[in-house]
Amino acid sequence: MVTSVKELFDAIVVFEKNVGQLYDSISEDVRKQFGVFFENMAQDEYRHAKIYQALGERAQNEDITLSDPGEVAYVQSLIEGTTFDKEGNFLANAKKVKSKHQVLDMAEKVEREAIQYVYELARLFPDFAKDQVAILLQEEQKHLQMVLDRKKEATVGYIGL
Numbered sequence: 001m002v003t004s005v006k007e008l009f010d011a012i013v014v015f016e017k018n019v020g021q022l023y024d025s026i027s028e029d030v031r032k033q034f035g036v037f038f039e040n041m042a043q044d045e046y047r048h049a050k051i052y053q054a055l056g057e058r059a060q061n062e063d064i065t066l067s068d069p070g071e072v073a074y075v076q077s078l079i080e081g082t083t084f085d086k087e088g089n090f091l092a093n094a095k096k097v098k099s100k101h102q103v104l105d106m107a108e109k110v111e112r113e114a115i116q117y118v119y120e121l122a123r124l125f126p127d128f129a130k131d132q133v134a135i136l137l138q139e140e141q142k143h144l145q146m147v148l149d150r151k152k153e154a155t156v157g158y159i160g161l
Contacts, residue, residue, distance in 0.1 A: 002076050005064045005125075009056025011079045012117050013049045018084040018091065019110045020045035025095045030103045034150065041107070041143060048114075048136060055129055064128055071124060078120065083110055104151045111144040 002008050023042035031038060066072055083106075084090050097103050118137040121128075 002066075002072065002079055004060075005066050006056045006060040008066060008075055008079075009052050009059060012052045012121075013056065015079075015082055015084065015117065016045050016049035016052060016114070019114065020049065021091055022094050022106065022110060025091060026103055027095065027098055029098045030100050033100050037146075037150070038107075041146075044139065044143065048139070051132060051136065055132060059125070059128060062128075064125060066124065075120070075124075078116070083113060100154055101151075104147055104154060107147045108144065108151065111140060111147055114140045115144060 002011060020042040023038040023045065026038050066075065094103075094106055097106070115137065118133060118140055122130075122133050122137070
């Protein structure tokens with residue numbers, strides 16, 4: 001249960017690390033088709049986790065709170081509804097995926113979730129770390145665009161256009 005801003009940031013850190021692990025665990029069959037694309041994406045996600053870790057510590061030091069019960073419940077539902085379940089099934093299943101289309105669908109889903117987290121942080125704490133939040137949003141949007149571009153390329157090649 002998320003009851004503090006620090007716990008919220010900690011949950012986002014876990015999410016970002018999971019995304020990095022997802023990209024690291026992509027099968028060699030799929031990885032060969034994309035070169036270092038997923039390796040670079042994983043490195044970015046691990047870097048984002050470190051940024052969120054630092055922001056969580058900063059928020060705690062600045063006594064930033066999440067006090068509205070409605071907001072606490074909403075944030076909790078976001079975290080509980082994440083792609084990554086506590087049992088690790090999503091990551092375990094991702095390791096078995098051999099289809100580049102499925103991998104790209106998974107990547108699109110987690111990148112959209114990452115963007116949602118950044119939007120929520122900006123909404124909940126509009127005056128907190130604006131510059132860093134803006135950079136995180138820009139990077140996550142760039143990730144999503146790169147994934148969507150690869151999906152488009154994969155689809156065009158798939159249908160023979």
